[in-house]
Amino acid sequence: MDNINNTKLILLCGKMGAGKTTTSKAIAEESNAVLISEDEWLSSHYPAQINTFDDYIKYAQQIKPFVKAHVQNILTAGVTVVMDFPANTQRQRKWLLSICQEIGSDHELIYLNISDERCLSQISKRRKEQPERSQFDTQEMFYEVSKYFEAPSKEEGLHIIERS
Numbered sequence: 001m002d003n004i005n006n007t008k009l010i011l012l013c014g015k016m017g018a019g020k021t022t023t024s025k026a027i028a029e030e031s032n033a034v035l036i037s038e039d040e041w042l043s044s045h046y047p048a049q050i051n052t053f054d055d056y057i058k059y060a061q062q063i064k065p066f067v068k069a070h071v072q073n074i075l076t077a078g079v080t081v082v083m084d085f086p087a088n089t090q091r092q093r094k095w096l097l098s099i100c101q102e103i104g105s106d107h108e109l110i111y112l113n114i115s116d117e118r119c120l121s122q123i124s125k126r127r128k129e130q131p132e133r134s135q136f137d138t139q140e141m142f143y144e145v146s147k148y149f150e151a152p153s154k155e156e157g158l159h160i161i162e163r164s
Helices: 020-031 038-045 053-076 090-101 116-129 139-146
Strands: 008-013 034-037 081-086 106-112 160-163
Touching (some): 008 053, 008 090, 020 081, 038 053, 053 090, 053 139, 081 090
16 A cells, blocks of 8 residues: 555654653654654543553553544644654554554654663663652663563564664
């Protein structure tokens, strides 16, 4: 299927603390694209209800149908979208890729291939700058979440741009 209107869906992949949010904001600004943040959607729709990793999984799953329709509408209108949603597992990437494939829009996956040490350093800095995140921005949570991380591969049908 041809690209509907030269728009694209820009996705980000990288371990916790790799800089996905910072990078997504910069790309959206540089590209004059719409930025859609999972953290913002979750905190707006489920304030004070996400207290554990299991809560995150539950509520992140619940917003997917709404996010998908919203992003597809924006892409169809001719606007590029940057999704600050984790594309850290094959399953997550498959869902994100389906958003653009269903409507014939292109995509890019920015893979932030950052060392664990640098991620942990950035998490520590973020914890100080955003104390409201300190419950989740811990070394223990980094290692827990990192167990599920799967580096992207071209076999997934992705247009990967790797940054380190």
